[in-house]
Amino acid sequence: MSAPRDSQGTPPGTTRRRGRPAGRTVADGVIADREILLEAAEGLIRENGPSVSLEAIATRAGVTKPTLYRELGDKDALVNALAERLAVRMATAVTALVGQASVPFEGLRNLVSGYLDFAARERHLYLFITAGGARDDRVQQALLLADGAARQFAEPIADYRSRRNADASVATVWSYGLLGALHFVTLWWLKDEAVDIELVIDQITSLLWSGMRLED
């Protein structure tokens, strides 16, 4: 917005202090700094949407790019870190909902509902992680959130089936299938949120629970 005279985010009149900062020792506040950077990134993404530059993140965190690189690695690492955080928060929220269910079907429905709700609430962040940031290797970017989540889902699925003497080896593939279905429906729904969400939840839950077949 306000054009900075410098390539960095230094205020136009002043000069940023250079060199090692006062009262800062080896591996002192490293985790704190990491946290501050990730927080800055999340903030920017929430406010300005999924396209964000490392420069902007560094500036918001009060540092410069090389510091950001030192703390986080490269942009892929940043996206990874954000994905991990989001996956944890998402899993926590969704798991709590699933736990409230009294029967498996209700558990699945809560899962679907929780997923869509969470994605809608963290719209920009969700889109950044699943379709946004990485420079190269965008290939598995789409699976970033999914890889974590799929592992989380595989175990309950396998358990559920084992307890009922059904083939549990499907758990991994089903996890990815489940996540993919949720993800695409989410993307489609987020585009304009034109359809009633409860209807969408019912329909996709029905597909995942009962499948498409009408006869045996």
Place this chain on the structure above:
Amino acid sequence: MSAPRDSQGTPPGTTRRRGRPAGRTVADGVIADREILLEAAEGLIRENGPSVSLEAIATRAGVTKPTLYRELGDKDALVNALAERLAVRMATAVTALVGQASVPFEGLRNLVSGYLDFAARERHLYLFITAGGARDDRVQQALLLADGAARQFAEPIADYRSRRNADASVATVWSYGLLGALHFVTLWWLKDEAVDIELVIDQITSLLWSGMRLED
């Protein structure tokens, strides 16, 4: 690779002819040029993977960037055009397989199998379209292939259910769910192709056909 002296792909000794080319009239071979450019893009992606620059594409097509922009618009338009082509080819291949089935279940299985096969055969192109190219707005990039395909799938699904007096309004959501499941399983499987493909096909077909439930 071989560093060009020029910023363009001009051979080091020569100078590229400038200006309007001989024997070229308004809207003459426009479609042909478009085709050549798209072909060049596909070739490069097949050979070098999903990361490709517009410069490289233009050079391979024997033109320069401004010409490419005149023919295609911007990079998003290029990705769009490639997605459309791929969607058509994919739909053709898959539809043929589905048509060979004698019962609906077999149709679905052929669909799944055809999707995975096609993606594996056009690995780089598939990844470029679904996870690769677009500059901004990568958001709906993930849905590029899906949007076309989902429309294709929605009608058969609705038909199938209508004929059996089942609720056909699920068709749209199910299409995206189906595509999402296929896409994620495909990405996961393409990562290292470690699992037997027939097993994957069986498992994901089972999920889509019968769902996850074990009891009513």
Place this chain on the structure above:
DNA sequence: ATCAAAAATCTACCAATGGTAATTTAATCT
């Protein structure tokens, strides 16, 4: 035939951005 306007193309550039090298400042060690 001649000359102006329009069309198609290239060269040369710009801006944004991911990433890094060299430099400066402060803390720590001997």
Place this chain on the structure above:
DNA sequence: AGATTAAATTACCATTGGTAGATTTTTGAT
């Protein structure tokens, strides 16, 4: 106190998407 090391900054590089302006040929009017 002086040397070494760690942290951070400035200033830069390379790539790449995109565009402005120069250049050449066709087209069309006089």
